[in-house]
Amino acid sequence: MAIAAPEQLNISEVPAWGSRGVDCFEKLEQIGEGTYGQVYMAREIKTGEIVALKKIRMDNEREGFPITAIREIKILKKLHHENVIKLKEIVTSPGPEKDEQGPPDGNKYRGGIYMVFEYMDHDLTGLADRPAMRFSVSQIKCYMRQLLTGLHYCHVNQVLHRDIKGSNLLIDNEGNLKLADFGLARSFSSDHNANLTNRVITLWYRPPELLLGTTKYGPAVDMWSVGCIFAELLHGKPIFPGKDEPEQLNKIFELCGAPNEDIWPGVSKIPWYNNLKPSRPMKRRLREVFRHFDRHALDLLDKMLTLDPSQRISAKDALDAEYFWTDPLPCDPKSLPKYESSHEFQTKKKRQQQRQHEENAKRQKLQHQQQHSRLPPIQQSGHAHAQMRPAPNAPMHGSQTQVVGGPSHHYGKPRGPSQGAGRYPPGGNPSGGYSHPNRGQGGGYGSGPYPPQGRGPPYASSGIPGAGPRGGGGSGYGSGGPNYPHGGQYGASGTGRGSNMVSGNRNQQYNWQQ
Numbered sequence: 180m181a182i183a184a185p186e187q188l189n190i191s192e193v194p195a196w197g198s199r200g201v202d203c204f205e206k207l208e209q210i211g212e213g214t215y216g217q218v219y220m221a222r223e224i225k226t227g228e229i230v231a232l233k234k235i236r237m238d239n240e241r242e243g244f245p246i247t248a249i250r251e252i253k254i255l256k257k258l259h260h261e262n263v264i265k266l267k268e269i270v271t272s273p274g275p276e277k278d279e280q281g282p283p284d285g286n287k288y289r290g291g292i293y294m295v296f297e298y299m300d301h302d303l304t305g306l307a308d309r310p311a312m313r314f315s316v317s318q319i320k321c322y323m324r325q326l327l328t329g330l331h332y333c334h335v336n337q338v339l340h341r342d343i344k345g346s347n348l349l350i351d352n353e354g355n356l357k358l359a360d361f362g363l364a365r366s367f368s369s370d371h372n373a374n375l376t377n378r379v380i381t382l383w384y385r386p387p388e389l390l391l392g393t394t395k396y397g398p399a400v401d402m403w404s405v406g407c408i409f410a411e412l413l414h415g416k417p418i419f420p421g422k423d424e425p426e427q428l429n430k431i432f433e434l435c436g437a438p439n440e441d442i443w444p445g446v447s448k449i450p451w452y453n454n455l456k457p458s459r460p461m462k463r464r465l466r467e468v469f470r471h472f473d474r475h476a477l478d479l480l481d482k483m484l485t486l487d488p489s490q491r492i493s494a495k496d497a498l499d500a501e502y503f504w505t506d507p508l509p510c511d512p513k514s515l516p517k518y519e520s521s522h523e524f525q526t527k528k529k530r531q532q533q534r535q536h537e538e539n540a541k542r543q544k545l546q547h548q549q550q551h552s553r554l555p556p557i558q559q560s561g562h563a564h565a566q567m568r569p570a571p572n573a574p575m576h577g578s579q580t581q582v583v584g585g586p587s588h589h590y591g592k593p594r595g596p597s598q599g600a601g602r603y604p605p606g607g608n609p610s611g612g613y614s615h616p617n618r619g620q621g622g623g624y625g626s627g628p629y630p631p632q633g634r635g636p637p638y639a640s641s642g643i644p645g646a647g648p649r650g651g652g653g654s655g656y657g658s659g660g661p662n663y664p665h666g667g668q669y670g671a672s673g674t675g676r677g678s679n680m681v682s683g684n685r686n687q688q689y690n691w692q693q
């Protein structure tokens with residue numbers, strides 16, 4: 180496990196930080212659960228200010244402070260920009276807290292260390308997952324412009340984010356978008372000569388060069404992830420929901436074409452290219468598949484999802500793209516509607532609760548039917564007349580009857596197939612048409628499995644050296660993009676976001692020497 184040597188922690192660097200206790204804050208609600216531990220919405224008791232407290236998970240850090248946290252703190256200390264989350268201070272708790280269980284383990288940092296951030300009302304995943312959520316074209320432009328502005332600032336300051344995804348883009352009720360979660364970020368030198376780990380970025384947002392095993396890379400890796408987010412906002416759901424790395428690459432090649440030395444000079448030298456190169460030629464279909472997108476949006480997307488990282492558009496050039504300078508222009512963030520707070524953790528929890536309710540309802544319904552089937556025939560049919568009728572589309576036999584006013588009514592309606600549909604702006608291809616030859620059941624790009632998290636050793640099942648399991652994770656913008664407002668081909672999954680089951684901690688999963 181990579182841990183920090185005691186001197187690396189260098190707490191004296193930040194004398195004001197760490198001097199206050201977490202008891203200066205009152206925890207209000209858990210809003211996130213990540214690799215580090217929990218994130219809480221909290222109120223500073225003295226000022227009443229609402230903040231986010233991110234607890235640094237220490238459970239597995241018997242010998243030191245997690246180096247990922249040190250990196251995040253160090254990097255955030257030097258970044259100050261309106262589109263980058265502000266780390267306000269670090270607070271500590273001297274011993275186990277009220278809400279903690281388990282015996283002390285002798286860790287000298289035992290107790291808790293929290294990063295205190297400005298509070299943001301939503302993350303993009305949570306916001307997009309709201310029922311009936313619909314982003315306008317100028318809203319998408321507004322978010323994309325802020326994302327690119329924040330990222331350009333990071334890149335100019337030689338910081339790679341390395342985990343751009345919806346749940347790491349925080350949005351407040353003033354419409355401001357800020358990049359968050361710099362736990363995988365690192366500084367880079369512009370010559371790209373250092374060897375960096377390729378085991379970064381959540382799978383669905385990971386660029387082809389990392390999937391092919393490169394260890395020399397730069398800001399272009401973040402721009403690929405931005406392209407995936409952009410396409411997702413326009414399309415209504417993730418465009419590359421791979422189950423594992425080989426499938427992820429395959430999905431990329433099917434849309435972006437198979438790489439070769441002509442379109443990507445040097446690709447054949449990337450470590451795993453020979454193992455993973457496609458066995459047949461594949462032509463780029465991005466413009467054909469997304470032909471219904473606005474012309475300028477498509478031009479920009481094409482440049483973001485360019486296979487060769489050296490030809491991929493930079494954040495700076497993307498900000499100059501026609502897309503941001505043609506009508507409808509990006510809106511003023513302040514003009515955006517205010518929504519009730521929504522974080523991926525909460526929307527996921529709500530979905531889990533709803534599923535639980537649905538299962539309970541089914542169980543109760545079954546019990547109810549069993550109880551009544553034990554009644555003498557005359558009573559059973561009498562009961563059916565009084566309380567049961569066939570479901571509208573159900574086959575006409577007893578097992579398919581619905582209990583009217585019975586238990587299932589107490590648990591609300593299950594999310595329908597087109598739940599979340601129509602949240603994206605109108606105007607597009609009526610026929611859809613992004614079919615995927617290898618897709619599993621369901622269909623379209625939103626019905627695939629939940630994505631594995633991009634934070635473990637890769638290629639668990641691919642036979643590539645260094646293989647290991649991954650946790651689940653990632654996301655999706657639910658169903659129904661601008662072009663599929665009624666569910667239809669792409670609106671039938673209603674799956675929304677994938678789970679974000681990160682197992683273990685980052686230090687165990689990565690080679691932090693890189």
Ligand SMILES: Nc1ncnc2c1ncn2[C@@H]1O[C@H](COP(=O)(O)OP(=O)(O)OP(=O)(O)O)[C@@H](O)[C@H]1O
Pocket residue numbers: 210211212213214215216218231233264296297298299300301302346347349359360361362522523524679681
């Ligand atoms: N400043 C904040 N304001 C409001 N919510 C926040 C804030 N920071 C984080 N969150 C919420 O907590 C979630 C997890 O936070 P973060 O990504 O920083 O933690 P993590 O441990 O690195 O998680 P992961 O392993 O999923 O990347 C975010 O997706 C977001 O919903």
